[in-house]
Amino acid sequence: MTTTTAARKRVQAKAEYDAFLAQCPSRKLLDRIADKWVTLVLAALRSDGSHRVGADCAGEPRPMRYSELSRLLAGVSQKMLTQTLRSLERDGLITRTVVPTVPVTVTYELTDLGVSLHEVIRGLKGWAETHMDDVLANRATYDAQVA
Amino acid sequence: MTTTTAARKRVQAKAEYDAFLAQCPSRKLLDRIADKWVTLVLAALRSDGSHRVGADCAGEPRPMRYSELSRLLAGVSQKMLTQTLRSLERDGLITRTVVPTVPVTVTYELTDLGVSLHEVIRGLKGWAETHMDDVLANRATYDAQVA
DNA sequence: GGAAGTAGGCACCTGAAGGTGCGTAACGCC
DNA sequence: GGCGTTACGCACCTTCAGGTGCCTACTTCC
Numbered sequence: 356m357t358t359t360t361a362a363r364k365r366v367q368a369k370a371e372y373d374a375f376l377a378q379c380p381s382r383k384l385l386d387r388i389a390d391k392w393v394t395l396v397l398a399a400l401r402s403d404g405s406h407r408v409g410a411d412c413a414g415e416p417r418p419m420r421y422s423e424l425s426r427l428l429a430g431v432s433q434k435m436l437t438q439t440l441r442s443l444e445r446d447g448l449i450t451r452t453v454v455p456t457v458p459v460t461v462t463y464e465l466t467d468l469g470v471s472l473h474e475v476i477r478g479l480k481g482w483a484e485t486h487m488d489d490v491l492a493n494r495a496t497y498d499a500q501v502a
Numbered sequence: 503m504t505t506t507t508a509a510r511k512r513v514q515a516k517a518e519y520d521a522f523l524a525q526c527p528s529r530k531l532l533d534r535i536a537d538k539w540v541t542l543v544l545a546a547l548r549s550d551g552s553h554r555v556g557a558d559c560a561g562e563p564r565p566m567r568y569s570e571l572s573r574l575l576a577g578v579s580q581k582m583l584t585q586t587l588r589s590l591e592r593d594g595l596i597t598r599t600v601v602p603t604v605p606v607t608v609t610y611e612l613t614d615l616g617v618s619l620h621e622v623i624r625g626l627k628g629w630a631e632t633h634m635d636d637v638l639a640n641r642a643t644y645d646a647q648v649a
Numbered sequence: 650g651g652a653a654g655t656a657g658g659c660a661c662c663t664g665a666a667g668g669t670g671c672g673t674a675a676c677g678c679c
Numbered sequence: 680g681g682c683g684t685t686a687c688g689c690a691c692c693t694t695c696a697g698g699t700g701c702c703t704a705c706t707t708c709c
Contacts, residue, residue, distance in 0.1 A: 372576035380634035389536035429519035447640030487527035493594030
């Protein structure tokens with residue numbers, strides 16, 4: 356019955372570890388920003404919207420309309436944009452305000468929490484811009500050795 | 503033939519944006535660390551391995567054996583651990599050294615690049631630990647309003 | 650009067666991430 | 680002589696994030 360004991364201990368350790376991960380705030384954050392469009396939306400709301408996303412001018416976070424975001428993040432589907440905005444609002448990272456004009460307009464804006472999150476994401480961006488070339492170079496030489 | 507022109511412009515804008523994303527170093531980095539086990543392995547290699555992962559004691563990055571990592575990250579499958587380690591080695595974030603003892607032992611160790619990446623990840627961790635509770639609280643009140 | 654913009658909702662579909670299980674080959678322990 | 684460890688490789692299977700397409704009502708532009 357007691358199947359090999361050692362295996363059982365491993366199963367239990369795994370269960371505990373999974374429970375630990377489910378609680379881990381860092382993991383939750385990673386799941387959040389790993390979402391394909393989350394960081395893009397955050398960056399867009401932080402930019403002035405004038406040009407390319409990625410020109411993270413750290414100016415005043417400006418409220419933006421749904422259609423404006425849709426145009427700025429040209430690659431996003433309407434479904435995903437809506438879904439992403441909803442989830443960000445849910446987490447208190449952005450606010451959604453409806454303006455009852457004749458065709459209703461909706462504006463989204465970063466909250467303070469959202470701005471602070473964007474700050475750490477810019478940290479990632481900084482690392483990426485200075486070190487990602489090294490990574491790609493390593494990757495190339497590694498592949499060359501294998502092939 | 504020219505189907506509604508405006509739609510075509512949108513399609514083209516999307517194509518350009520997709521191309522831009524494919525080039526973006528920040529996105530590549532995100533794809534990298536979004537990998538479920540990458541951050542865990544990085545953190546494990548940085549810890550002293552004595553206890554819970556997450557106790558990110560920033561001591562000397564210590565080389566670790568495959569089996570040691572497997573035990574520390576109790577939730578990881580052997581397949582994923584191997585896959586993750588390979589990809590990290592490929593990117594020059596860790597080194598893999600084979601010691602030809604009687605059952606071969608393999609040790610992994612963070613490179614300088616890997617350590618520097620771990621630093622920015624600790625930035626994420628910091629934000630998560632101070633702000634994630636707020637996020638969860640916002641989420642709860644949002645859900646309460648909807649229900 | 651068709652095209653376009655306003656902000657989405659709903660349903661279906663696919664690709665890929667990640668998990669599970671099995672096998673190895675040589676050795677140690679009890 | 681069967682269980683355990685060492686560091687994986689291979690094949691199958693499930694799940695789901697994310698994409699696509701079609702729908703709404705109302706208005707305005709050309």
